[in-house]
Each structure stands twice: as C-alpha cells, then as structure tokens.
Amino acid sequence: MFERIRRRHAAEPSEMQRRHFEMWARLEGQVPPEVERMRAELQPAEPATLVDDFLPPELRVPSPAQLDGRMMPWKQPLVMNGEMVACTECGAYRDWLVLSTRDQVWLRCRTGHQQHEPRLDTAWYNRHAAPADATHATFEDCLRHLGH
Template identity: 75%
Template sequence: MKRQDRKREDTTVFHRIRRRAKSNEMRRLHDEAWAQLEGLVPPEAERTPAEPQPCEPASVVDDFLPPELRVLSHDQLDGRMTPWPQPLVFDGDMVACAECGAYRDWLILSTRDQIWLRCRRGHQQQEMRLDTAWYNRHAGPADATHATFEDCLRHLGH
C-alpha cells in the first residue's frame, strides 16, 4: 500500500471517530435538555380551568340551501352521462359502434354500475372494459339534472 493511500485511510478513520464522538456528545446534550423539560408544566396549562364552563346549546338552523338549489346524490339518480367527442382507445384497440362503425362523438352513460356507450345515431352498447370508477375519474361536474332520458339527450345535443 502506498504511503499516500495509507495516510488518506488514516484520516478518514479519524474523521469517522470524530463524527461519532460529536454525534454522541449531541445525543448526550439532547438527553440532558429533555430530562430538564420533563417535569415542567406549560404556563397555559395552569391558567386553563379544571372544569369546562357550561355553554348555551347551539340553536338548530335549517339546511343552508333551499330545496330548489340542492343537488341530488348519486344514489337518487337513475344514471349519469357525459359527452366524449374523441375516440376511445383501450389496450391499443379503438372502440367502434357495433352497428354503424362510428368511433368518436360518444355519450358515455353510467347506470347501475354499468357503462354504456351511445353513438351519435343512437346505437348503444355496453363497454365491459370501463367501470364506474373510470367514469367518475373522467366525467366532469354535472351541469344539470333532467327528469327523462330524452331531456338529457336533447341537453347534450344528441
């Protein structure tokens, strides 16, 4: 072994020993400081009353939204739909309508934990590769609710 290499190795060993000693010293100081703090009580704790003060019961307030502005929850709806103008591609295959061959401008329908695709011509097919979680991730917020399926189709321009 060369003399310079041995000297470098010796200095790195000494650096490690110094670091370890410094680390042990810091640990000792930390433990001492922690032991001094252990018995102390914060001043705020002494000022806090031991028993809770009785308070007046909160007044009952009606829901903040009037009934005409409330949105139905997902379990109160028969289904949801969203337009999907671009092609749908799953596992490298482009989805096409089984009847007319259309591959874009879909309506994606989510109902009863099933996903259905509806082409512009009104043909519908169930898409087994999609689920409600996929629909929830990709659908935007609802901008309206409709009493009938036909009303919703008209609203979305189909």
C-alpha cells in the same frame, strides 16, 4: 471528592428540592380564582336555538341513490388496449355519449345505437367525467341537453 458529593446528593434531598416538593404539595389541589370566574361566564344561560343549515332544495345535489345514471359527451375516438372502439351497427368511432348506470358503462353513438362496454367501469367514468352541470327528469331531456 466527587464521590462524596454524589453520595451526599443521593442520600438526602437538598433544601431547594425539599421546598419545591412542599410548595407543589400545597398547590396541587388549588384552582386559581380567575379560572372559576371564567367557568361561570362560559355557562350558557339558555340553550342555543337550532338553525337549519342545509342548502335550499334547488341548490342541493342529488345523491347517487337518487339518480338512475349519469352521462357525458366523449368527442374524440375511444381507444382501449390499443384498439379503437367503433359502433357495432353503424361503425361510428367518435362523438360518443358515455352512460354510467347500475355499475355499467354504455356507449351511445350519434345515430342512437347503444352498446355495453365491459372494458370500462364506474371508476373509469368517475375519473374522466366533469362535474354535472344539470339534472334531468327524463333520458330524452338529457339527450337534448347534450345535443344528441
């Protein structure tokens, strides 16, 4: 019995399937009138005016290309590879200024001695530095701002 039903269904579509295919063929190229009305309303009558959405110059953050470098204070001792870093001239081991410039990191002690630290890189600086709170025109202005 089921075999006869399967053969009959496989041979010809049912009346319901035939009506569905006919209805689908009639509706295929049509667009509802509401869609045409909405398309007409969406067409802008005139182009929108352009608005300058940039921040005012005093609120803009300078890009890295516009900066000669960045500095941050480092009050605690700096330990790398189990060894405490000390100033090569005066022996100070805390209260550093860490300077990042031209893909190099420099350390400056409280007395003003500077030394290049090849074990640190810009990625290390970026991980440990807080957001900049000010920009300065000269190196000395930045030193004064950080209390050195």
